[in-house]
Amino acid sequence: MEKQRLENRQRLVVVPAPFQGHLTPMLQIASILHSNGFSIIVAHTLFNSPNPSAHPHFLFIPFSDGLSHEDSIISSYNLTTIASALYTNCAAPFKELLLQLTEEAQNIACIIYDGSMYFVGYVAQQLNPPTILLRTTSAPNVLAYHSLHRLLMEGCLPLQGESLVPELEPLRHKDLPTFISTNVDTLLNQMNRLQLGIKSSLGVIFNTVDCLEGQRVDELRQIYHVPMFTMGPFHSMAPESCSSILEQDHSCIAWLNEQALRSVVYVSLGSIITWEEKELTEMAYGLANSNQKFLWVVLARAINVTEWVQSLPEDVKKAIEERGWMVRWAPQKEVLAHKSVGGFWSHCGWNSMLESVYEGKPMICQPCFGDQRVNSRLACHAWKVGVEWSSHVSERGEVEKVVRTLMLESQGMEMWQNAQRMKHKLRQAVTQGGSSYNAAIHFLDHLLSIP
Ligand code: UDP
Numbered sequence: 265m266e267k268q269r270l271e272n273r274q275r276l277v278v279v280p281a282p283f284q285g286h287l288t289p290m291l292q293i294a295s296i297l298h299s300n301g302f303s304i305i306v307a308h309t310l311f312n313s314p315n316p317s318a319h320p321h322f323l324f325i326p327f328s329d330g331l332s333h334e335d336s337i338i339s340s341y342n343l344t345t346i347a348s349a350l351y352t353n354c355a356a357p358f359k360e361l362l363l364q365l366t367e368e369a370q371n372i373a374c375i376i377y378d379g380s381m382y383f384v385g386y387v388a389q390q391l392n393p394p395t396i397l398l399r400t401t402s403a404p405n406v407l408a409y410h411s412l413h414r415l416l417m418e419g420c421l422p423l424q425g426e427s428l429v430p431e432l433e434p435l436r437h438k439d440l441p442t443f444i445s446t447n448v449d450t451l452l453n454q455m456n457r458l459q460l461g462i463k464s465s466l467g468v469i470f471n472t473v474d475c476l477e478g479q480r481v482d483e484l485r486q487i488y489h490v491p492m493f494t495m496g497p498f499h500s501m502a503p504e505s506c507s508s509i510l511e512q513d514h515s516c517i518a519w520l521n522e523q524a525l526r527s528v529v530y531v532s533l534g535s536i537i538t539w540e541e542k543e544l545t546e547m548a549y550g551l552a553n554s555n556q557k558f559l560w561v562v563l564a565r566a567i568n569v570t571e572w573v574q575s576l577p578e579d580v581k582k583a584i585e586e587r588g589w590m591v592r593w594a595p596q597k598e599v600l601a602h603k604s605v606g607g608f609w610s611h612c613g614w615n616s617m618l619e620s621v622y623e624g625k626p627m628i629c630q631p632c633f634g635d636q637r638v639n640s641r642l643a644c645h646a647w648k649v650g651v652e653w654s655s656h657v658s659e660r661g662e663v664e665k666v667v668r669t670l671m672l673e674s675q676g677m678e679m680w681q682n683a684q685r686m687k688h689k690l691r692q693a694v695t696q697g698g699s700s701y702n703a704a705i706h707f708l709d710h711l712l713s714i715p
Contacts (some may be wrong), residue, residue, distance in 0.1 A: 273303035279377040282312035284535035289400045289471045291507040292498035308435045324572040339538040353385040382457045399654035401635045434645040439637040445636035471496040475689045497618040500694045513591040526606030532561035533611040550663020552583030553617040560590045608671040612639040623685030626679035649683040
């Protein structure tokens with residue numbers, strides 16, 4: 265009976281982009297769909313491939329990405345090169361995979377693909393299966409393409425740092441995503457891809473919530489006239505499973521259990537940003553001198569962390585031993601949900617932002633590249649749950665000051681209250697009758713209505 269039920273499920277092919285912040289939301293949406301009766305095929309690159317054993321109900325099929333092992337160690341420096349190599353190399357192998365699935369009579373109801381894997385849209389157009397796009401960033405990131413296009417047409421490039429982008433207020437020119445080019449040809453190319461991807465799809469899913477940016481998604485609906493579903497944060501609706509590429513170190517949870525309520529600042533700057541030793545050292549001084557407890561994810565691929573810690577001055581080492589806990593990679597959602605965590609020093613990746621506000625945790629926002637400045641600006645100036653922090657430390661004492669602002673000062677307390685209000689709103693959105701809950705129902709109906 266169960267077998268027959270599974271065989272009768274509608275088959276969906278999901279194609280994630282091979283980066284942690286993209287893979288996670290795709291697997292979460294796939295889990296939501298699986299628990300609602302769909303069968304899932306994950307077509308993925310060999311690079312950063314997901315762990316099939318964490319999702320035993322999905323069928324995982326890799327396709328070649330043409331990357332050598334040396335290319336595959338990701339960092340801030342080679343992200344763009346890896347991304348464009350993947351997109352050039354993957355179209356043909358993906359087409360082959362899709363043909364093979366069709367030949368094997370694996371009737372595909374729909375392909376759901378990450379908006380940055382735009383080659384999937386081109387291949388699907390040739391072979392006909394319908395597509396749905398998943399956008400793993402916030403809505404203003406998509407609107408930013410339009411704003412940059414407008415600025416280009418009005419002769420307003422190069423960008424003017426502090427100038428506001430009126431249609432995306434509070435964003436300034438300098439907050440616009442760094443992956444959108446200001447080179448005329450490249451920007452027009454990127455616009456074409458974006459528009460083609462959205463217009464050729466039967467819908468767009470956003471990992472976002474109406475109370476955060478429903479108005480922005482409405483603006484996109486008016487531009488594209490394509491159904492758009494704001495059904496985030498996915499992690500709150502997806503059945504529990506781990507989509508982490510790196511192994512999570514759970515030792516920090518036992519350590520957190522021993523700490524006082526809201527006493528710990530959690531520090532994690534995502535899966536890609538690459539740190540120089542001197543930047544880490546400045547962070548270590550600041551955390552030590554702040555006198556706060558801290559849980560620090562030090563993902564330093566190019567540095568021997570044990571040797572680096574040994575090279576620190578005695579008082580900093582002592583502070584790390586007495587008040588800190590360091591891991592290479594943490595179970596972040598569990599950490600943010602922990603009652604001992606009082607704040608989050610974040611690089612403002614979109615998943616981290618959603619996870620943080622869902623748990624009502626205020627932030628130090630230290631954006632570096634991509635969409636992080638957009639997200640930081642939203643957190644600090646629209647949602648008022650974050651304090652803005654630049655990566656460029658010019659004086660010792662700056663890090664310490666921002667950590668103390670978050671954890672001890674009235675500004676930090678206000679941010680905490682605002683974050684609690686947001687937490688409440690987000691939780692309402694995902695419960696029965698809430699905006700994300702309803703969007704998920706509409707999305708399922710929409711999928712089932714595909715001929
Ligand atoms: N994450 C994690 N452990 C860590 C740090 C991050 O599991 O120590 C997860 C985090 O929960 C989030 C994802 O990795 O879901 C990072 O995605 P995000 O969009 O925040 O940033 P990116 O890594 O893509 O820059």
